[in-house]
Amino acid sequence: MKKKSFFCALLFALWQVNAQTLLDETFESTADPDPITSIGYLPSGWSTIDLNGDGLTWVGSPSNFSVFTDPMGFSGKTAVVPVDIASPNDALVSPVVSLPTGGNYTLNYQVGTDIGTPPPDLPPGIPYPYLPFDNLYAVYVLPEGQSLNVNNAPLFEEVISAGNIAFNKSIDISAFAGQNIRVYFRIYDSLNKGYILLDNIKINQNTLGISEIQKNKNFYLYPNPTADYLKIKSDTEVIKVSIVDLMGKKSNVDFSNNTIDVKNLSAGVYFITVETKNNTITEKFIKK
Numbered sequence: 001m002k003k004k005s006f007f008c009a010l011l012f013a014l015w016q017v018n019a020q021t022l023l024d025e026t027f028e029s030t031a032d033p034d035p036i037t038s039i040g041y042l043p044s045g046w047s048t049i050d051l052n053g054d055g056l057t058w059v060g061s062p063s064n065f066s067v068f069t070d071p072m073g074f075s076g077k078t079a080v081v082p083v084d085i086a087s088p089n090d091a092l093v094s095p096v097v098s099l100p101t102g103g104n105y106t107l108n109y110q111v112g113t114d115i116g117t118p119p120p121d122l123p124p125g126i127p128y129p130y131l132p133f134d135n136l137y138a139v140y141v142l143p144e145g146q147s148l149n150v151n152n153a154p155l156f157e158e159v160i161s162a163g164n165i166a167f168n169k170s171i172d173i174s175a176f177a178g179q180n181i182r183v184y185f186r187i188y189d190s191l192n193k194g195y196i197l198l199d200n201i202k203i204n205q206n207t208l209g210i211s212e213i214q215k216n217k218n219f220y221l222y223p224n225p226t227a228d229y230l231k232i233k234s235d236t237e238v239i240k241v242s243i244v245d246l247m248g249k250k251s252n253v254d255f256s257n258n259t260i261d262v263k264n265l266s267a268g269v270y271f272i273t274v275e276t277k278n279n280t281i282t283e284k285f286i287k288k
Contacts, residue, residue, distance in 0.1 A: 021203070041060050046093065049090065049091040052090070054088075063076075074200075097181055106170055110166045111197065116128065131163075134193065136158075141155050142248060171280045172280065230272070239275045241274050246268070266287070272284075
């Protein structure tokens with residue numbers, strides 16, 4: 001029993017040593033918006049793309065904004081885009097992150113919609129005009145040097161399901177090992193909604209492969225390489241799948257009963273993203 005406890009403790013200690021954080025952004029270093037021009041700022045290395053050219057895009061929130069965001073589950077400053085003013089199409093772009101070959105990587109972040117907070121002096125029985133919360137956003141991971149465009153397929157996409165809550169998200173990005181990448185968070189098709197917020201964006205590396213062992217225990221893609229069909233073995237329900245080539249172009253495939261028909265794909269290397277109820281996993285596969 002003591003040997004088993006010692007082995008578990010040693011394994012956990014080794015995991016702690018080998019686990020590395022390659023990106024850790026809390027937005028606390030962001031300067032407050034200019035009090036005269038209201039121009040906002042972002043931390044060093046971060047940038048934005050104003051895809052619809054309306055002049056509104058991602059900025060770091062002011063310090064006093066935490067009065068509203070901390071009760072939601074965020075901490076301190078966040079990145080924010082005022083999507084209740086116009087129909088947005090804006091991307092928040094991370095610095096370049098190098099993912100060494102052979103590692104297992106997870107992108108973690110918090111996301112939510114601020115739909116407003118009733119004032120404390122609101123009389124009982126008077127309804128408060130909450131803003132809609134169902135913002136649509138997408139996450140892209142692209143190699144350094146490749147620009148975001150409408151032909152890129154998102155690695156993950158969802159509509160926010162509730163307001164005034166910080167949702168914790170985790171996406172496996174191990175398929176991008178061996179590349180220098182940027183992460184793009186894009187908000188779009190969300191007219192007259194509340195403010196969308198992002199915070200605590202991290203990319204973690206686990207060089208021991210423990211996360212890979214756990215992932216493979218619950219998820220398996222086979223056969224790989226394949227000439228006709230890919231099959232998915234998963235302990236949880238698969239909600240949807242998407243396949244892109246090395247340039248990020250999405251491929252249309254048929255998916256039924258955890259089987260994907262890839263017969264019509266050209267031979268080459270592809271990324272498949274599988275979204276389950278509990279996780280989003282991206283894997284490489286080879287079409288023969």
